[in-house]
Amino acid sequence: MHLSGGAQPPIQAGGVVHLVDTLQDTEAGFVAQAQSGKLEAFEELARHHGQLIYRTLTAILGNPADAQDAMQDTLLSVYKHIDGFQGRSKFSTWLVSIARNTAFQRLRRGKHFESLDEAVCNEEQDFRPRQVKAWQDNPEELYSKSEMRQLVERGILALPANYRVVVMLRDIQQLSTDEVARQLGLSVPAVKTRLLRGRLMLREWLSPHFMTSVKGIAQ
């Protein structure tokens, strides 16, 4: 059985909760096997959670190429410390904490470290939207899917790290606000504040491409 792709757990009537429970039980089984040294189980976990690890690394490092470099170190660190996972949190939460630590170690080495701590981030700093021109009705029709993805990626990478991480985990990885708070060790109000600021900053960045006077072609 696989965690992704080939998984076909029995879905019964009213079974969304049942499906989630089944997948969590399956994952717990893979984790237990990986903890006992079964490499095939670890490989399945690595494949299933690769996207989450990569997005967490990209969000903190601010650079997809660095994130790809850091993936190998993260996965080796996950394997090295997997015995320490005791199931008190979700496995994905624990994985994000390992990815964060790996990313922070790299940033410290590069001496351009940006802390994500609540105390360091000035949540009270006011962010005033400056752009007040209306957007076109169907902005998604102005660019191809590939151009749109590049535009969004450039905008997100331009955000300060503490906003970028929250926007990526909430809007790209589509975790709940509570889950983002747990994964980053932040309070829910702090996540909500950063999410709104990040979205507003991104809106400012994207606005020139989507205002009513714009006709298309990503720059």
Next chain:
Amino acid sequence: MISCEEFLAEFGDYLENQISPEVRQELELHVSQCRACHVLYDSSRKTVKLVTESSSFELPESVSEPIIDRVMARLRTGRS
């Protein structure tokens, strides 16, 4: 009608669709009568939609597979 400051105080929860029907009614009334807040709401909503539907930062299998293969090779030879 509520002020722009009051609108902005609820704006994050409004975008997240996490407000009571009573507050929603107040916010919708404000948006219908304040052009600046209408533009802010409309463009922010579109921003979130574009971002969530963009499939951004997807790691292609052509990149992830060699990384995982290298990790597994190191683990199999006990060089972790």
